[in-house]
Amino acid sequence: MSIRILAGRCGVALAALAASLLPGAAAQAEDVFRIGGIAELSGKYVAYGSQVKRGIETAIAVWKSVRGDKVAGRPIEVVIRDVQSNNSLAVSVMNQLIQSDKATVIIGPGGSDVGAAVVPAWKKTEERPVWLVPGVSSTVVEKNIGKDEYFFHTFSWTYDYHETNVDMLKRALGPDHTVAIIYADDAYGRAHLDYARKYLKEAGFKIVDEELVRAGANDFMPTLVKLRAMHPQIVYTLMQTDDAVLIAKQIRAAKLDPQYLIGTAQAILPEWRSAVGDIQECWTGVATWLPGLGYPADKTEPKLFPASATWETDWRQRNQREAEFMDAGAYVSTMLALLAVEKANSTDRDKIEKALAEGDYMTPLGESKFVPSELAVHQAFSKMVVFQLQKGADGFKSVLLYPADIAQGKLQSCPTE
Amino acid sequence: MALFPQFVIDSLLQGGLYVLIAVGLSLGFGVTRIINFAQGEFVMLGAYGAFWLLTLCGIDPILAIPLLIVAGFCAGWLLFQATVRRVLEAPALNQIMLTFGIALVLQNLAVMLWTGDLRSASPAYATETWSLGTVVIIRGRVIAAGVAVLLVAAVLVWLRLTETGRAVRAVAQNRDAATLLGIDPLRIYALSFAVVTALGVAAGAVVSFLINITPFMGFPILLKAIAIVVLGGLGSLAGTVVGALVLAFVETAVSYYVPEGPGWTEGIGFALIVAILVLRPSGIAGHSVAA
Numbered sequence: 001m002s003i004r005i006l007a008g009r010c011g012v013a014l015a016a017l018a019a020s021l022l023p024g025a026a027a028q029a030e031d032v033f034r035i036g037g038i039a040e041l042s043g044k045y046v047a048y049g050s051q052v053k054r055g056i057e058t059a060i061a062v063w064k065s066v067r068g069d070k071v072a073g074r075p076i077e078v079v080i081r082d083v084q085s086n087n088s089l090a091v092s093v094m095n096q097l098i099q100s101d102k103a104t105v106i107i108g109p110g111g112s113d114v115g116a117a118v119v120p121a122w123k124k125t126e127e128r129p130v131w132l133v134p135g136v137s138s139t140v141v142e143k144n145i146g147k148d149e150y151f152f153h154t155f156s157w158t159y160d161y162h163e164t165n166v167d168m169l170k171r172a173l174g175p176d177h178t179v180a181i182i183y184a185d186d187a188y189g190r191a192h193l194d195y196a197r198k199y200l201k202e203a204g205f206k207i208v209d210e211e212l213v214r215a216g217a218n219d220f221m222p223t224l225v226k227l228r229a230m231h232p233q234i235v236y237t238l239m240q241t242d243d244a245v246l247i248a249k250q251i252r253a254a255k256l257d258p259q260y261l262i263g264t265a266q267a268i269l270p271e272w273r274s275a276v277g278d279i280q281e282c283w284t285g286v287a288t289w290l291p292g293l294g295y296p297a298d299k300t301e302p303k304l305f306p307a308s309a310t311w312e313t314d315w316r317q318r319n320q321r322e323a324e325f326m327d328a329g330a331y332v333s334t335m336l337a338l339l340a341v342e343k344a345n346s347t348d349r350d351k352i353e354k355a356l357a358e359g360d361y362m363t364p365l366g367e368s369k370f371v372p373s374e375l376a377v378h379q380a381f382s383k384m385v386v387f388q389l390q391k392g393a394d395g396f397k398s399v400l401l402y403p404a405d406i407a408q409g410k411l412q413s414c415p416t417e
Numbered sequence: 418m419a420l421f422p423q424f425v426i427d428s429l430l431q432g433g434l435y436v437l438i439a440v441g442l443s444l445g446f447g448v449t450r451i452i453n454f455a456q457g458e459f460v461m462l463g464a465y466g467a468f469w470l471l472t473l474c475g476i477d478p479i480l481a482i483p484l485l486i487v488a489g490f491c492a493g494w495l496l497f498q499a500t501v502r503r504v505l506e507a508p509a510l511n512q513i514m515l516t517f518g519i520a521l522v523l524q525n526l527a528v529m530l531w532t533g534d535l536r537s538a539s540p541a542y543a544t545e546t547w548s549l550g551t552v553v554i555i556r557g558r559v560i561a562a563g564v565a566v567l568l569v570a571a572v573l574v575w576l577r578l579t580e581t582g583r584a585v586r587a588v589a590q591n592r593d594a595a596t597l598l599g600i601d602p603l604r605i606y607a608l609s610f611a612v613v614t615a616l617g618v619a620a621g622a623v624v625s626f627l628i629n630i631t632p633f634m635g636f637p638i639l640l641k642a643i644a645i646v647v648l649g650g651l652g653s654l655a656g657t658v659v660g661a662l663v664l665a666f667v668e669t670a671v672s673y674y675v676p677e678g679p680g681w682t683e684g685i686g687f688a689l690i691v692a693i694l695v696l697r698p699s700g701i702a703g704h705s706v707a708a
Binding site for chain 2: 041042043044046047050185211212213214216217218219220221222223225226229241242245246249250252253254255271272274275276277278279
């Protein structure tokens, strides 16, 4: 066990002890609406966790400016805890949020590994709070959650990524192309592999190679050298951001020269784009949200859910930066929770669950209506968009490719050396 | 067999990278007998230093190395005087806890200063290549291997041909005898710690364009460096070079020739270390002092 984990655990244990010694802590819990945030504020998923935190905090700030400091007559409290992208620490934090912090609603985390780790801790608690998850695509989580009615997923599942990606490829290119898949040997890569393979095969693409890379490795050349011999037209990558940076650089270095480079979430993240520099050109990404989708304002709550263009401007002013996809997800999730508590006029979890399930708003992330997914009960925002990073006169920009009705351009092949 | 030339080239270049990250740890242990658990964080700080010099001042990471070496040397000297010298005579556990503590402080300092965002320096040569038939050679990795060779050569020249270097070796071999000869061991320890820190920072400048830069990049680097140093023989620079190359060749061979090999590299690499230590507990080169 690393000292960092040990220190984190000691911190959590001390905090839990301190919380339990505070007189009246439990009694206070009933008088407030407390949002517990599980966020990766350090470690490999920091890009996701910081968005979860920003989204929650911005939603609370907007709520307070529009509706005042309370919801359903109760003060609003927010407790956001850093899980350091560490699974075992995340389990402790989930227990702490439920047992010590008495969170009414839990929001987060962002990363699939962390999400999968905390499910058992949440499920084992009989009086578990309502849990909204604006990230976590792994279907392992969906499987483990099952039909639990207190779980609300506000992000896409793994299969949504590949159904969307492959449909875009089929429409843009036709199926008569060869594909090589590179996947990481972690939970993310393995969870995505089966669905990527399934949809590519169903669409008629010819998979000429599947290569595994070790997550966190610094040298992917052996894999890429082997792959180069297969001359794939499309390289389809399934890995998290940190590995995706190195694979992008080394694909260029290995002179793989595919016609199309397909990714999952990495291409939307500014840190990936900044880290890879000019070689971001022609990579595609798939996401639940990106700026410029042009959704209208909600008719009943236009101040909380303005038109997406207005929301983006407002976000920029408040946070001094562009909104990212999980910023939007965490904002919308938090706002939906607040609206549900207000509608229920209670912090009772069954009443919140009912109000959430019945809610239907037009949000900056799209329509919020919860419907069943393949295995879980409450799913919203599973519709995804595909974009490509194309080089223009003033640098790189994300060009929407899919769905066709909002497309801004066509899939372009990668430049060859 | 078609992959063999590429396998050899990749192994050598990976070996160069491994030498770079392990040489400081090896030298540090050889002289002070303290395993510096903050060595990975010095690499991290060097990587950030190179990244920011490139981003803010346009200074290429390779050209930044001399500047970073000076900064690392000064920081190492100060750190030794402020902390490490106080545990020189303390039990090993205290020394480990101290250097772990320094690592944690540096990690968190990096998070506060630069956030946890992932970064990477992208000079053109990081992805530029030379082609020899079907063999592709990445310039950035050749540069890393070249810097590793230069640094090891410089350390060896310093240890063998200079008065101070000979004093370092004398203290490493027998501190009491060296003291009787008029050598101040505390000054030698401080000097060694400063050099080790400078080596870590220099390694960081090189890896800044080869791997991702985050505040948490140090720990995996430290693990790999410890594995190499243990494999080669604690405190032996020659052993460290051999250990780095052995590990690089084994890992690369597994990646190339074993189905789903990249997933097994770490496991097989550590299995090799266990096997070698069972057969030869002092490591490949056996225990020697700083050379």
